[in-house]
Amino acid sequence: EVQVVESGGGLVQPGGSLRLSCAASGFTFSDHYMNWVRQAPGKGLEWVGRIRNKLNSYTTEYAASVKARFTISRDDSKNSVYLQMNSLKSEDTALYYCVRKAVADGSLDYWGQGTLVTVSS
Amino acid sequence: QSVLTQPPSASGTPGQRVTISCSGSSSNIGTNNVYWYQQLPGTAPKLLIYRNNQRPSGVPDRFSGSKSGTSASLAISGLRSEDEGDYYCGAWDGSLSGYVFGTGTKVTVL
Numbered sequence: 319e320v321q322v323v324e325s326g327g328g329l330v331q332p333g334g335s336l337r338l339s340c341a342a343s344g345f346t347f348s349d350h351y352m353n354w355v356r357q358a359p360g361k362g363l364e365w366v367g368r369i370r371n372k373l374n375s376y377t378t379e380y381a382a383s384v385k386a387r388f389t390i391s392r393d394d395s396k397n398s399v400y401l402q403m404n405s406l407k408s409e410d411t412a413l414y415y416c417v418r419k420a421v422a423d424g425s426l427d428y429w430g431q432g433t434l435v436t437v438s439s
Numbered sequence: 440q441s442v443l444t445q446p447p448s449a450s451g452t453p454g455q456r457v458t459i460s461c462s463g464s465s466s467n468i469g470t471n472n473v474y475w476y477q478q479l480p481g482t483a484p485k486l487l488i489y490r491n492n493q494r495p496s497g498v499p500d501r502f503s504g505s506k507s508g509t510s511a512s513l514a515i516s517g518l519r520s521e522d523e524g525d526y527y528c529g530a531w532d533g534s535l536s537g538y539v540f541g542t543g544t545k546v547t548v549l
Contacts, residue, residue, distance in 0.1 A: 353538070355484075362441060363476070363484065363527050365538040381537050415483060424531050425474055425489040426538075432483060 320344040320428045322416045327433030330406055338401040338433055340416030345428075347397040348372060351419040353426060354390060354401050356412035356435075364412075368419065369399060384410075406437045442467060443528050443541035450547040451518045459544045461511045461528035467539055471531045473511040475504055476540075479524040487526070488513060520548045 326338040340352070351374075354366040367380035369390045378390050389402040399416060413432040420427045444462040451457045461473065475488035486495055488504035491511065501517045515522055528541035 362525075362543040363478075363529075363540040365540065368538070379536055382535070420489070423490055424472055424538075425486055425495075426476070426484075426529065427486045427489070427495070429483040429485065 320418070322418060322428055322430040324414060324416045324430045324433035327414065327435045329436045329438065331439050332406060332408060332437055334406050334437075335402070335404045336406065336435060338403070338414055338416075338435070340399045340401075340430060342397045342399070342416075342418070345418070348394040349421055352390075352392060352399040353417040353419055354399075355415045355417050355426070355429075356410075357415070357432070358409075358412040361412075366401070366414070403435070406435075408437050411435060411437045441542040442532060442535070442539040443530065445526075445528060445541040445544045447542070448545045448547065450549055452549045453518055453520065455518045456514060456516045457518055457546060458515075459513045459526055459528075459546070461513070461541045463509050463511075463530060463539075465509060466534035467509075467530040467532040468506065468511055469509040470533060473504065473506050474529045475502075475513045476527045476529060477524055478527065479521075484527065515546070518548055522546060523548050 321343045330336050353368040370377045387405045392399040415432045416430040417426045418428040472490045476484040477487040478484040491506040492504045503514045526544045532539045
């Protein structure tokens with residue numbers, strides 16, 4: 319069974335940092351691109367960024383709203399992907415989902431349950 | 440700020456057909472596949488339609504998708520109470536080099 323489980327959320331002050339983790343199981347993790355998607359309370363979905371697989375040099379892409387502040391990395395030996403968030407702002411408050419991209423197309427086909435990040439003083 | 444535009448709400452009585460539109464541009468829907476996601480209350484989103492009109496295994500054939508030019512639509516036929524929730528379209532945007540979601544549509548079963 320495919321599973322992705324996020325962890326690491328919590329309360330952080332504006333300007334602070336936080337690192338989210340996502341542990342995957344039930345599939346060949348190294349084959350897949352992995353994404354982070356967030357959802358502010360009561361709002362819609364916003365794509366944060368993604369990391370490609372080894373075949374595609376682990377390259378990353380980010381939404382303009384987080385570029386230069388957030389960094390996505392992965393460790394295929396641990397079937398894990400990470401989101402390092404720096405210079406956090408109140409508008410980064412959201413539920414952060416770890417999401418697998420299908421190999422065959424652009425489907426975001428498996429979503430975790432999310433981890434909540436609250437940026438507040 | 441969402442790049443893909445959806446109506447904020449749609450509703451119908453049980454058994455009716457409901458259609459949700461998704462309007463984009465040449466850099467996203469116009470050149471790439473469209474995906475639809477269903478988010479039931481209190482749960483994570485789930486892939487509902489992929490490659491414009493394909494259903495993952497387990498998704499009822501009451502759900503169907505289509506695409507024409509820079510717009511797409513999701514139809515729910517034989518509406519059921521368990522279909523109540525939020526629906527989002529999504530696509531890769533070549534100009535932004537990023538994935539974009541629609542503004543979301545809340546479906547209510549009257």
